[in-house]
Amino acid sequence: MKKKLILGSIIAMTAIISISSVLLMSTDKKETTKIFHVRLADPKLYEDGVFSDTFFIKNGTYKFRFVSSGDSPKVLTVTLKGDSFSFSENFKLNGTLMEPGTYYTWKYIGQDKIEIQDEQNIQIIINPHGNILGPVSVFLEK
Known part of the structure; x- marks a missing residue:
């Protein structure tokens, strides 16, 4: 009888820990919705x-x-x-050396958050300042 009680307690605790872990992991992730995306890798x-x-x-x-x-x-x-929104930012590419001498990670630095007050059509203009061969993907996410 004691063995069944101990075994039942262990199973219950394992289930509680598993469910709690799943709930904590799912609340940490924020859903993002892709509003705009372009991969600029072709001069055309x-x-x-x-x-x-x-x-x-x-x-x-x-x-x-x-x-x-x-x-x-x-x-x-x-x-x-x-119609009711205007934004412009010069994003600068920053390389960070990882594991000294092994490789770099690359990140654009600049104001990356915007607030839209009214729904509207938006024109996006991306200027690579002459580097039309360098690949980059640009996303706008909510």
Whole structure:
């Protein structure tokens, strides 16, 4: 009888710990919704040295995210224009040496969060300042 009670207690504690772990992991992750994405790796995507597109956006807080490499443009100017919104930022590529002498990680530094007050159509203009061969992906996520 004692063995069944101990075994039952162990099973119950294991279940509680497992469920708690799953709940904690799921609340730590924030869902992101991709609003805009472009992978600029082809000179044909640029017109007169800049990339331009239009998309619809709702009110809320958004964040830019980039996937870059050492060949990406050193400065990437991102401009957003809408009926009631205007934003422009010169994102600068920053390399951080990891495991001394082994490899770099690359990140664009700049104001990466924006607040949209009214839903509207937005024009995005991305200027790589002449580096139309350096690959970079640009995301805007909510």
